[in-house]
Amino acid sequence: xxxxxxxxxxxxxxxxxxFLLYFSYVxxxxxxxxxxxxxxxxxxxxxxxxDLGLDLKxxxxxxxxxxxxxxxxxxxxxxxxxxxxxxxxxDREQLCGDTTPCALHxxxxxxxxxxxxxVTIEITDINDNSPYxxxxxxKFEISESALIGAKFVLERAFDSDIGVNGxxxxxxxxxxxxxxxxxxxxxxxxxxxxxxxxxLDREKHExxxxxxxxxxxGDPKMSGTVQIHVTVLDVNDNAPVFTKDVYKASLVENxxxxxxxTTVSANDxxxxxxxxxxxxxxxxxxxxxxxxxxxxxxxxxxxxxKVDYETAKYYQIDIEAKDQGGLSDSSKLVVxxxxxxxxxxxxxxxxxxxxxxxxxxAQTIIAVMSxxxxxxxxxxxxxxxxxxxxxxxxxxxxxxxxxxxxxSELDREKASEYNISVTCSDEGVxxxxxxxxxxxxxxDVNDNAPVFxRISYEAYIIENNxxxxxxxxxxxxxxDWNQNARVSYILEDSSINGVQVSSYVSVSADxxxxxxxxxxxxxxxxxxQFRVKAQDGGSPPLSSNVTVKIMIQDQNDNAPxxxxxxxxxxxxxxxxxxxxxxxxxxxxxxxxxxxxxxQNAWLSYKMQKTTERALFEVGLQNGEIRTIRQVTDKxxxxxxxxxxxxxxxxxxxxxxxxxxxxxxxxxxEVLSEFTDFTHEKEYNDNLTFYLVLALAVVSFLFITCLxxxxxxxxxxxxxxxxLYHSNLPVIPYYPPRYADxxxxxxxxRVYNYEVCRTxxxxxxxxxxxxxxxxxGIKSENSIFKRDYCMLFL
Numbered sequence: 001x002x003x004x005x006x007x008x009x010x011x012x013x014x015x016x017x018x019f020l021l022y023f024s025y026v027x028x029x030x031x032x033x034x035x036x037x038x039x040x041x042x043x044x045x046x047x048x049x050x051d052l053g054l055d056l057k058x059x060x061x062x063x064x065x066x067x068x069x070x071x072x073x074x075x076x077x078x079x080x081x082x083x084x085x086x087x088x089x090x091d092r093e094q095l096c097g098d099t100t101p102c103a104l105h106x107x108x109x110x111x112x113x114x115x116x117x118x119v120t121i122e123i124t125d126i127n128d129n130s131p132y133x134x135x136x137x138x139k140f141e142i143s144e145s146a147l148i149g150a151k152f153v154l155e156r157a158f159d160s161d162i163g164v165n166g167x168x169x170x171x172x173x174x175x176x177x178x179x180x181x182x183x184x185x186x187x188x189x190x191x192x193x194x195x196x197x198x199x200l201d202r203e204k205h206e207x208x209x210x211x212x213x214x215x216x217x218g219d220p221k222m223s224g225t226v227q228i229h230v231t232v233l234d235v236n237d238n239a240p241v242f243t244k245d246v247y248k249a250s251l252v253e254n255x256x257x258x259x260x261x262t263t264v265s266a267n268d269x270x271x272x273x274x275x276x277x278x279x280x281x282x283x284x285x286x287x288x289x290x291x292x293x294x295x296x297x298x299x300x301x302x303x304x305x306k307v308d309y310e311t312a313k314y315y316q317i318d319i320e321a322k323d324q325g326g327l328s329d330s331s332k333l334v335v336x337x338x339x340x341x342x343x344x345x346x347x348x349x350x351x352x353x354x355x356x357x358x359x360x361x362a363q364t365i366i367a368v369m370s371x372x373x374x375x376x377x378x379x380x381x382x383x384x385x386x387x388x389x390x391x392x393x394x395x396x397x398x399x400x401x402x403x404x405x406x407x408s409e410l411d412r413e414k415a416s417e418y419n420i421s422v423t424c425s426d427e428g429v430x431x432x433x434x435x436x437x438x439x440x441x442x443x444d445v446n447d448n449a450p451v452f453x454r455i456s457y458e459a460y461i462i463e464n465n466x467x468x469x470x471x472x473x474x475x476x477x478x479x480d481w482n483q484n485a486r487v488s489y490i491l492e493d494s495s496i497n498g499v500q501v502s503s504y505v506s507v508s509a510d511x512x513x514x515x516x517x518x519x520x521x522x523x524x525x526x527x528x529q530f531r532v533k534a535q536d537g538g539s540p541p542l543s544s545n546v547t548v549k550i551m552i553q554d555q556n557d558n559a560p561x562x563x564x565x566x567x568x569x570x571x572x573x574x575x576x577x578x579x580x581x582x583x584x585x586x587x588x589x590x591x592x593x594x595x596x597x598x599q600n601a602w603l604s605y606k607m608q609k610t611t612e613r614a615l616f617e618v619g620l621q622n623g624e625i626r627t628i629r630q631v632t633d634k635x636x637x638x639x640x641x642x643x644x645x646x647x648x649x650x651x652x653x654x655x656x657x658x659x660x661x662x663x664x665x666x667x668x669e670v671l672s673e674f675t676d677f678t679h680e681k682e683y684n685d686n687l688t689f690y691l692v693l694a695l696a697v698v699s700f701l702f703i704t705c706l707x708x709x710x711x712x713x714x715x716x717x718x719x720x721x722x723l724y725h726s727n728l729p730v731i732p733y734y735p736p737r738y739a740d741x742x743x744x745x746x747x748x749r750v751y752n753y754e755v756c757r758t759x760x761x762x763x764x765x766x767x768x769x770x771x772x773x774x775x776g777i778k779s780e781n782s783i784f785k786r787d788y789c790m791l792f793l
Contacts, residue, residue, distance in 0.1 A: 029116075030119075031119050033045050033120070035086075036125075036126050037124065040086065041086055041087060041089070042085050044083050049083075056080070059110070064109070066106055066108060067351070068104075090123055095123065096123070101122050103122045104120070105119070107119065107350060109350055114365050116351075125161050125162050126161075127217075127218025130222040131216055131222065131223060131224040132157065132158055133155055133225075134155065135155055137228070139229045140230045142233060142325070145236065146327075150239070151239075152178075152326075154180075154193060154194050154228070155226065161216060165217060165218045166216055167190060167216055170182060170190075170213065172212055173210065178195060178197060179195050180193070180195070187316065191330075209228070209229060212227075236326070238274070240327065240329045241266060241321075242264065242321060242329050243264075243266070247319075247333040248333070248334050248335075249262040251307060252337075253307050253309040253337050254342060255307070257305070259302065259303040260302055261302065263299050263301070264319050265299050266299070266331070268321075270323060276323060279294045279297075279299045279319060279321055279322075280320050281318065281319055281320070282318045288317055291307060307337055309338070309339040316335075318330055318332055319332070339375055339376045339377070341379035344433065345372070346372045346373065346374070347371050347422065347424055349436065349438075353440070354441060355442070356441075356443065357445055360410060362406055362409070364405060365404070365405050367403070367438060368397075370402075371384060371424050375426065378427045381426060382425065384402050384425075385425075386421065391408040391409070392420055412444050416441065419437055420440060421438075422435065446538025446541070446542060449542035450487045451478070452474065454546070456547045459514070459548070459550055462553045464555055464557050465516050467516060469515065470515055471516055473511065474507070474514065474534075476544065483538065485536060487535070488537065489509055489512045491506065491530065491533075501528070503518065514532075514548065522552045523558070523595050523596070525552060527551040529549040531545050531547055534546070555600070555649075556651070558595045560647055561593055561655065562590065562655055563591040564591040567657075574660035576661075577663050579633070580665075584628075587659075587661060590618065591623060592605075599649065603648075604646050604648070605643055606620070608642040609642035610640075611640055612636070615631070616641055618643050637662055639661035639662070640658060
């Protein structure tokens with residue numbers, strides 16, 4: 001990949017400098033970039049899509065994302081542009097400290113299919129930290145007899161930057177008596193000493209104040225200072241000398257506070273107080289004073305804090321031995337930390353599929369995880385296993401990476417969810433482990449057709465039903481889930497007597513309720529059948545059919561129809577019975593039918609009205625009219641019989657028929673008698689006309705009275721309004737004995753009634769009382785006034 005050039009500006013003069021030339025490359029699924037620390041948010045690190053040879057569409061559809069496993073994510077992947085940018089401020093010193101090179105390691109994960117690429121971003125240092133001293137001042141007590149060339153170890157300055165930006169040199173001011181000497185030690189650290197180059201004279205200068213300046217190598221350079229306070233003493237011309245230049249010790253990381261590491265020793269050939277040596281930890285790494293302590297009298301070095309192998313594998317401690325005259329020597333203590341198995345494996349779920357289709361083939365990847373144990377050697381070797389009796393297995397793909405895959409076919413109808421427990425254990429003694437539980441949903445595939453509750457359905461409906469009536473409900477279930485189990489009901493096309501079944505019934509697509517679309521008539525159709533299809537919502541959909549038979553039940557909705565005798569308006573039919581007829585003589589037979597069925601069509605005949613009560617009878621079942629006694633001369637020639645025909649329905653229906661019977665021996669006699677029937681008919685027609693006319697007159701009078709009463713009411717209301725708006729006093733009137741004053745009766749509010757009776761109760765005159773205006777009786781929210789007149793007839 002071609003290198004990318006970055007220009008950054010530093011310094012108050014705004015000079016444009018080429019600060020960093022960084023490049024990226026991709027090798028075997030790994031990409032590496034190099035950037036300076038403290039880049040602004042949004043700064044471009046590199047074109048990931050171009051460097052990895054990926055299409056932007058692949059990044060979007062694969063939901064590419066960064067997995068770091070850290071609480072702070074310093075970078076962000078812009079999938080729409082395929083670039084990697086800075087998302088958080090990167091401080092190399094805070095991130096790595098003295099460790100070099102300093103780098104960020106993470107993975108870019110994509111799905112469908114799952115792919116991941118390792119990304120390493122090296123963070124290069126910039127000069128953003130000044131050198132500093134741990135103390136505000138350095139104090140020395142130096143004998144005036146100190147020899148030229150005497151060395152005084154100065155406190156070491158610290159610079160969080162590294163390389164050329166780190167600490168480079170020291171300067172001392174003034175330099176009348178002392179000069180500086182810089183030593184580069186084996187570990188690369190710089191040891192600075194103040195060397196006496198001119199004898200001290202206590203009588204001239206008892207106190208000396210020097211300024212030690214530490215300068216780094218950045219551009220521009222940055223510096224830090226500390227004041228050196230020198231007290232000149234008399235006659236101490238020998239400095240302490242350590243028995244070793246370097247002391248070594250080992251310490252188990254879980255050691256208790258107070259554990260003895262080693263004992264350092266320094267000799268001073270001076271005698272008395274000038275030969276008394278004290279020990280102290282001088283210039284050391286930041287934080288050393290919180291972990292270790294040296295006894296100033298005997299040189300025993302002890303642990304006072306808590307050390308962690310995973311934080312630091314060794315420590316270098318600078319120890320100073322100083323006599324009472326201010327002369328000193330320094331030595332180094334190197335402490336190696338021994339690892340113990342005190343860290344559980346760390347499980348980082350890099351990618352997980354929340355659901356998997358039930359028709360997924362074996363070896364389908366469900367999740368990818370990384371497992372890391374910060375311990376060393378066998379304490380950091382990790383093995384992962386799954387729970388039993390689940391169709392999944394775990395496979396190690398590379399060092400520290402595992403894939404969770406299907407081991408056999410899945411069936412959502414048997415198990416729709418799996419709780420998979422992954423346990424990772426190290427090989428330490430005792431072994432430590434960590435577990436994580438994954439919940440995997442088995443997504444449904446449309447592999448089950450709907451099944452009806454019955455093989456076929458039969459339903460009954462009474463005729464003359466209301467259109468839209470619910471007849472019954474068909475029900476089908478689908479073992480699938482969600483949309484694949486959503487059953488819709490469809491009425492299949494068919495015809496009944498040449499008419500589409502859809503004009504007879506309908507089926508609700510959601511509930512399966514079958515409705516009647518018309519009113520059925522048992523006399524026209526007694527039963528019919530059709531088919532209903534249940535179809536699920538899958539793609540492609542699955543379906544099943546069921547046969548539904550509807551049977552119409554008869555209702556007593558037809559009255560009997562009399563077929564004989566038949567009467568017409570133009571002619572009159574009469575049966576002739578000779579006066580010589582014997583008992584049981586068959587006069588005629590009433591013939592009737594009922595189009596209903598069953599007991600609704602069972603007919604019975606009853607005599608309702610006769611001219612001569614004891615002369616004729618009708619057969620209950622057959623409708624035959626016979627004589628029940630001998631005809632006499634006293635019996636009238638003209639006989640009218642009224643026969644009622646009833647069915648056996650509930651409730652029953654009936655029909656009546658009038659039978660004209662002539663008791664005579666000759667036809668002229670019959671003819672003269674039945675001429676009266678015609679006159680009687682004309683008389684009845686005239687009577688009907690008069691009744692209709694009287695009803696019209698009464699209605700007119702009623703409407704006229706009603707208009708008059710309403711007009712009077714309106715007039716009185718207007719008069720009361722005029723009185724109300726005037727300033728005249730109003731005296732309320734309350735008729736006695738007619739007021740429900742307590743409001744405890746059936747009325748919801750309090751009313752007054754005024755009842756007037758006519759002088760003659762048998763007449764229909766009504767005497768109206770004058771309207772009374774009152775406001776004294778109050779209900780809950782308002783005052784009511786009423787005028788009532790009761791009419792007693």
